[in-house]
Amino acid sequence: MAPFPSIFDGFARTVSIKKGRNAQKDVGKEAADSLAKDAKKNELMLSCSGIVKSNKSNNFASVCSKRGQKGINQDCLIVWEEFGCQEDMIFCGIFDGHGPWGHVVSKRVRESVPSSLLCNWQETLALTSIDKDFEMELDRDLHQFDVWKQAYLKTYAVIDQELKQNPGIDAFCSGTTGLTIVKQGEHLVIANVGDSRAVLATTSEDGSLVPLQLTIDFKPNLPQEAERITQSKGRVFCLPDEPGVYRVWMPNGKRPGLALSRAFGDYCVKDFGLISIPDVTQRSITSRDQFVILATDGLWDVISNQEAVQIVSSTPDREKSAKRLVQCAARAWKYKKRGIAMDDISAICLFFHYPPSQQGDPLMFLKQAQATKTG
Secondary structure (H helix, E strand, O other), X not given: OOOOOHHHHHHHHOOOHHHHHHHHHHHHHHHHHHHHHHHHHOOOEEOOOEEEEOOOOOOEEEEEEEXXXXXXOOEEEEEEEOHHHOOOEEXXXXXXXXXXXXXXXXXXXXXXXXXXXXXXXXXXHHHOOOOOOOOOHHHHHHHHHHHHHHHHHHHHHHHHHHHHHOXXXXXXXXXXXXXXXXXXXXXXXXXXXXXXXXXXXXXXXXXXXXXXXXXXXXXXXXXXXXXXXXXXXXXXXXXXXXXXXXXXXXXXXXXXXXOOOEOEEOHHHHHHOOEOOOEEEEEEOOXXXXXXXXXXXXXXXXXXXXXXXXXXXXXXXXHHHHHHHHHHHHHHHHHHOOOOOOOOEEEEEEEOOOOOOOOOOHHHHHHHHHHHHHO
């Protein structure tokens, strides 16, 4: 793989050293925006329900989003195949907005993250001299991950700051989660803010398909998160009518009651322990790993990791896997959350290989699983 997308090289060569680093950043942003436009034109970028398949890779993504019963759908998602004009790269992101302006914030973050990340990735590559020789493959892999991690940290910080300064968006008491992955060859980089979740389906020693959760649900009651919030004079507690649902509150305890410990936006509690710093991790994909599911908490509130993997793997037509998964979650809300308005539900199913066809009715699986629990 070429260390830089060729389009970045072309733009970079047009920039004189005399113009300085700011000019180079502007050029990088132009290049990234241009790549995004080309990806949309060539149907390699998807930001609504559907599928994405490139003839130049084995990746296949199935995408679906369903509005809940609370008003406008505040979930946003995106899949960008051949990310940055690289045949072996794909970007996936899912964003769950909340608050009065949540749908605006999630859409803005979805639009900003891919191009900004691509630009920061290119800049970080240049600054860390990716072309230098590595004595061991492990060193190269660690360096590759470090480049992505630094690019992610910078990207999320810049976007959160841009939201705060945007006069057209009121993100004081509104925000969004941000879960994204980059698959580069056989390497998977995951960056997470909030409680959307990524689950990998992998084959165990006995041949069964098992789930491996790749992300942490960043809830306020997690020890490390709660400690940071309380040390910043924020408060973490449950309301009497919501036992077990911990929320972040301002010191006076009056607002916002946010059930997350990390998010873009929500500036009313950014001084009281809420952060937008992503947890960035990696995984080397093996022949045992079949697919990864990215979904908002509207799905995970009613579907377990094991159920999700089973539903996707047992869907005969993988083009419909995300839609079937969302349908199962919507049905599960009716019998698991009776009397509670259904949340927005969104999912991305990214397949790595061409798994053998597996038959089965995922809806029937859910019924059987529920019967087992209540029997």
